């Protein structure tokens with residue numbers, strides 16, 4: 001008996017196109033992102049991988065990717081659970097900043113430490129910043145625990161309780177689970193699933209809009225390390241593009 005878990009990173013947003021750090025800022029998909037979501041859903045339908053339940057973050061680029069993909073697979077009716085624990089990593093004071101300008105200003109080592117190190121968060125975002133989420137009603141349940149910045153380790157720590165209690169329960173019940181989330185929240189989950197080291201996770205990037213399927217054993221370990229992208233060639237090209245963000 002294996003469990004089927006499908007991970008889908010949202011398609012391109014307006015801020016991906018503008019090359020800005022996004023984090024918890026609620027930016028919507030652009031036309032390219034909507035097309036990616038449509039293709040993602042078509043791939044699911046082609047392979048007969050039909051989700052029974054959807055988990056998303058509370059951010060509209062993930063919510064809308066899921067809506068479009070599930071409509072394309074005629075699964076728009078499945079139950080949905082949303083959590084801030086699946087949100088993108090809070091990018092702290094980098095939210096809203098241009099990636100190329102940040103690279104030029106701080107140099108490659110600092111830029112990559114902020115982007116991809118496991119345990120070094122960017123400086124915190126002041127509460128009065130236009131890019132802060134403090135006071136946003138959708139995070140009222142977090143009170144003053146709402147993040148002001150996060151490193152990948154912080155994301156893993158806030159994601160794990162949700163994975164353990166909510167997501168695993170649906171897998172255990174035999175449901176095909178779709179998680180539609182973000183580059184860094186999915187990197188955290190993949191790190192956990194594949195047992196990737198704190199060092200090696202720096203080199204792992206998740207492509208936009210391409211379903212990544214994991215078959216998990218009863219111990220929730222992948223039967224095939226790294227899972228399977230439903231369009232491997234498109235995944236490889238997108239991974240390269242994500243890796244090189246900033247170098248434009």
Ligand SMILES: O=C(O)[C@@H](CO)OP(=O)(O)O
Nearest residue numbers: 020021022023088115183
């Ligand atoms: O800006 C962000 O929130 C993320 C994902 O788009 O960027 P990065 O890949 O640089 O971590």
